[in-house]
Amino acid sequence: GAGVSQSPSNKVTEKGKDVELRCDPISGHTALYWYRQSLGQGLEFLIYFQGNSAPDKSGLPSDRFSAERTGGSVSTLTIQRTQQEDSAVYLCASSLLGQMNTEAFFGQGTRLTVV
Amino acid sequence: KNQVEQSPQSLIILEGKNCTLQCNYTVSPFSNLRWYKQDTGRGPVSLTIMTFSENTKSNGRYTATLDADTKQSSLHITASQLSDSASYICVVTPNRDDKIIFGKGTRLHILP
Numbered sequence: 654g655a656g657v658s659q660s661p662s663n664k665v666t667e668k669g670k671d672v673e674l675r676c677d678p679i680s681g682h683t684a685l686y687w688y689r690q691s692l693g694q695g696l697e698f699l700i701y702f703q704g705n706s707a708p709d710k711s712g713l714p715s716d717r718f719s720a721e722r723t724g725g726s727v728s729t730l731t732i733q734r735t736q737q738e739d740s741a742v743y744l745c746a747s748s749l750l751g752q753m754n755t756e757a758f759f760g761q762g763t764r765l766t767v768v
Numbered sequence: 769k770n771q772v773e774q775s776p777q778s779l780i781i782l783e784g785k786n787c788t789l790q791c792n793y794t795v796s797p798f799s800n801l802r803w804y805k806q807d808t809g810r811g812p813v814s815l816t817i818m819t820f821s822e823n824t825k826s827n828g829r830y831t832a833t834l835d836a837d838t839k840q841s842s843l844h845i846t847a848s849q850l851s852d853s854a855s856y857i858c859v860v861t862p863n864r865d866d867k868i869i870f871g872k873g874t875r876l877h878i879l880p
Contacts, residue, residue: 657811684867684868686867686868688870693875694872695855695857695870695871695872695873696812696857696870696872696873698870701867703867709867744811744812746811746812748868755799755800755861755868756802756814756817757812757814757859757868759811759812759813760811761810761811762811
């Protein structure tokens, strides 16, 4: 596609339920990032996929959070047993590695509300 | 540890005034630095990019500066407009194959 696509754009879920958020990066982009942004706050790094290397999971806040990237393209972020503090906008970005002027392109985000 | 720190955390100015946002980084090695603008409800979008050999870059009313010796960058906005209300995020790339490091951003509010 022309840009990074995320789905759903909005998700309301009950506390304790599991949710899956999807990210379709720009075709050919080898790097993919997940960030979380709470209301009025800055970007919080969650996880980074770099090509075929092991992902950098250092930003995942708890073991309820996991992510995978299948075939080096689409990525899903899974939150198990959601809590109210998980409510935030989840942003995905992709970039092309090996470039001098690397730019990360963001999707529009998924707004997650846990009630 | 690679870090990007931005100040102030938030800023309120009147329409038509100028302002300057600051970014300090400890990222090494260093490939490039970008400033992103994030409008409310949208994903961040790149405004400017500077490599280590550049010390200034302009994009309309936005001018970014870079001092690679002190590892500081600033974003100057001239004659602010209501549409400048947004978060401005400083982003540093260590080298072409490394994870990009994002600052927390500065939230700018322009009042009429």
